[in-house]
Amino acid sequence: MMAQMTGAQALTRSLVREGVEVVFALPGVQIMEAFNALYDEPSIRLVLVRHEQSAAYMADGYSRTTGKPGVAMVVPGPGALNATAAVGTAFASSSPIMLISGQIESFNLGVNRGALHEIGEQLDVFKHLTKWCARTTESSEIPNLVHQAMEQLTTGRPRPVEIEIPWDILPDQTEIKLFEKEVHPKTRPEPGAVREAADALAHAERPLIWAGGGAREADLSHELLELAQALNAPVITTPEGKGSFPEDNPLSLGTIYNGHGPGHHAVPQADVILAIGSRMHMVPPVDWSPQSHQKLIQIDADPEEVGRNIPVTTGMAADGRLALQDLLAELGGKTRASRWTQGDIDTIRDATMAEIQAIAPLQVEIINTIRQELDDDAIMVAGTTEIGYWSHLAFPALSPRSYLTSSYFATLGYAFPTALGAKIGNPYRQVVATSGDGGFGYASSELATAVQEGINVVTIVFNNESFGASYADQENRYKARFIGTQIHNPNYAKLAESYGALGTKVSGPQELGPALRDALKADRPALIEVPIPNLVPPFQISPPGIIKRS
Known part of the structure; x- marks a missing residue:
C-alpha cells in the first residue's frame, strides 16, 4: 500500500518493519533528516557515539552477541572512511552489520565538484569490505534498498552490507510503498553429501570436530553438543568459534590459536575430521595439519570456503545448523565406532593446559x-x-x-x-x-x-x-x-x-x-x-x- 512520506521516513519506517531496535550513529548534515525521522520512531533506540569507527564496532558487538543485524549510520566521506576499520573487522568475523552512509547530493554524484564530504566513488571503497553495497537516488526506492540489504544480511554467509542515500532525497516527499519483513530460508545440504558424511562419521574410530566462527553465527550449539555426544567425538574450536561448544564439557579439548593448543595432540590421531564454519587456514604452517590419508568433511555457509585451504573428502555449502540436524537424522541410531576414551581426551586437555601454563x-x-x-x-x-x-x-x-x-x-x-x-x-x-x-x-x-x-x-x-x-x-x-x-x-x-x-x-x-x-x-x-x-x-x-x- 502506497503512502505519502519523506525519504527519511521511508528509511526509518523500513528499519522498524525489518525488526531493527537500535541504531548507532554520529550526526552530520547529510543524515540530519534521518535523525529527525528517528525522533518519531520510539521503537528504535538511537545510541550517540563519539567516533564513526565506534558506531560500526558497536553494531558489530551487538550483532555477534544477539544474532540480530546491527545497524550504524554515518555521514559520507570522512565519516564512512572512519568506519572502515570496524566494517573490515565485521567482514573478517562474518558479522551481519548494516552501515547506512549518507551521500552527497544526487546531482553532484560523479561530477567531482568538491561537494561537502565527497569521495569520487564511495561504493568502490566498500566493495572489498562488504558482502554487498548499493545506492539509490530515488526516495521511493529506499524501502527496497533496506529490504535487499536485510536479505543479504540474513542469507548465506553473514557479512556486512553498506547502503548509501544522497541527502537531497531524504526530505523528498512522495508516494512510497513499504515492505514487510521476510524470513528467508536457509540452505540445506545436498542429501548425498549428508549420507556420505554420516557414513564416514559412523565408521570413524577417532572422529574429531573442529568448530569455527560459522558455528557461532549458525546458532548450532545444541546440535553440536548432541552430535559430539552421539559420535563420542572431542571438539576443538577456533578463537572465533569459542562458545559454540562449552569448554567445561568433557568432550572439549579447548581452542587452537596460531598453532598453539590441542591441535598437535589431537589432529594426527583423527581419522575423520568434521570442520564446521572454519576456513581451516593453518597459520603458521605446521606438520600436524590434516593430511591426505584423513577424511575431512567441511560444512560452510560460503561455497568459496569449502576446500579453499585444505582439500576435502566431503563438502557441504549449507547452513551449519541445518547440516548438523540432517547429519543427526541420517546417523539415527547407528552404532558409533569411536575408540576415544575419556582418559584419552583428558590427557590431551591436561597436556595442552600444562604447555600453555609453562610458557x-x-x-x-x-x-x-x-x-x-x-x-x-x-x-x-x-x-x-x-x-x-x-x-x-x-x-x-x-x-x-x-x-x-x-x-x-x-x-x-x-x-x-x-x-x-x-x-x-x-x-x-x-x-x-x-x-x-x-x-x-x-x-x-x-x-x-x-x-x-x-x-x-x-x-x-x-x-x-x-x-x-x-x-x-x-x-x-x-x-x-x-x-x-x-x-x-x-x-x-x-x-x-x-x-x-x-x-x-x-x-x-x-x-x-x-x-x-x-x-x-x-x-x-x-x-x-x-x-x-x-x-x-x-x-x-x-x-x-x-x-x-x-
Whole structure:
C-alpha cells in the first residue's frame, strides 16, 4: 500500500518493519533528516557515539552477541572512511552489520565538484569490505534498498552490507510503498553429501570436530553438543568459534590459536575430521595439519570456503545448523565406532593446559582470575593485547555468543566499543573487555557514550606503557633496538572518573580479582587499570610442529 512520506521516513519506517531496535550513529548534515525521522520512531533506540569507527564496532558487538543485524549510520566521506576499520573487522568475523552512509547530493554524484564530504566513488571503497553495497537516488526506492540489504544480511554467509542515500532525497516527499519483513530460508545440504558424511562419521574410530566462527553465527550449539555426544567425538574450536561448544564439557579439548593448543595432540590421531564454519587456514604452517590419508568433511555457509585451504573428502555449502540436524537424522541410531576414551581426551586437555601454563604463567593466572569472577554466560571481548591473545587459549567460554575476537583483522582498539554494543544487546549479561593501554586510547572518548547511555561495561586496561607486541618484537627480533613502541599514558582510572565512570587502579594483577568483583557490582560503567610487565604474545612463540620457511 502506497503512502505519502519523506525519504527519511521511508528509511526509518523500513528499519522498524525489518525488526531493527537500535541504531548507532554520529550526526552530520547529510543524515540530519534521518535523525529527525528517528525522533518519531520510539521503537528504535538511537545510541550517540563519539567516533564513526565506534558506531560500526558497536553494531558489530551487538550483532555477534544477539544474532540480530546491527545497524550504524554515518555521514559520507570522512565519516564512512572512519568506519572502515570496524566494517573490515565485521567482514573478517562474518558479522551481519548494516552501515547506512549518507551521500552527497544526487546531482553532484560523479561530477567531482568538491561537494561537502565527497569521495569520487564511495561504493568502490566498500566493495572489498562488504558482502554487498548499493545506492539509490530515488526516495521511493529506499524501502527496497533496506529490504535487499536485510536479505543479504540474513542469507548465506553473514557479512556486512553498506547502503548509501544522497541527502537531497531524504526530505523528498512522495508516494512510497513499504515492505514487510521476510524470513528467508536457509540452505540445506545436498542429501548425498549428508549420507556420505554420516557414513564416514559412523565408521570413524577417532572422529574429531573442529568448530569455527560459522558455528557461532549458525546458532548450532545444541546440535553440536548432541552430535559430539552421539559420535563420542572431542571438539576443538577456533578463537572465533569459542562458545559454540562449552569448554567445561568433557568432550572439549579447548581452542587452537596460531598453532598453539590441542591441535598437535589431537589432529594426527583423527581419522575423520568434521570442520564446521572454519576456513581451516593453518597459520603458521605446521606438520600436524590434516593430511591426505584423513577424511575431512567441511560444512560452510560460503561455497568459496569449502576446500579453499585444505582439500576435502566431503563438502557441504549449507547452513551449519541445518547440516548438523540432517547429519543427526541420517546417523539415527547407528552404532558409533569411536575408540576415544575419556582418559584419552583428558590427557590431551591436561597436556595442552600444562604447555600453555609453562610458557605463559602470568597470563594464565590473570585469565583464571577473570574467569572466576564472571557468570557462565558473561560476554568476554578479547582485545588485541597480550592478555586477549592468551585468552583465546586459556579462557574457558561456557555459553553461546559469549566470546568475541577481531578475527584475522586483529584490529587494535576494537574491544571497548565492541563491548559497548554487546552490552546494549545484552543488558542483563555481564560484559567485560580486555584492552591494552595502546588499544584503549583509540576509543577512550566512548567512556562518555557509556556514561550517557548507561552502558555498564567493565573494561580492564592492561598497562605496559607500550605497544606490547611490537615492543616484544623489537626486543627479540631486532636486538632491543626500541623505537616508536613506548607510549605515554594518562592515569586511565582518573580519566574514567572524569567522565563519570568508576575508575580503579590496582598495583598489580594480584589485586584484579577484588577490583573486578566490585566493578561488576557497580551500577555504572567501570574501568580497571592493571600495570603489567611486557609479555610475549603466542604468535611470537613457535608452536609445536612449525614448518619454517627457507
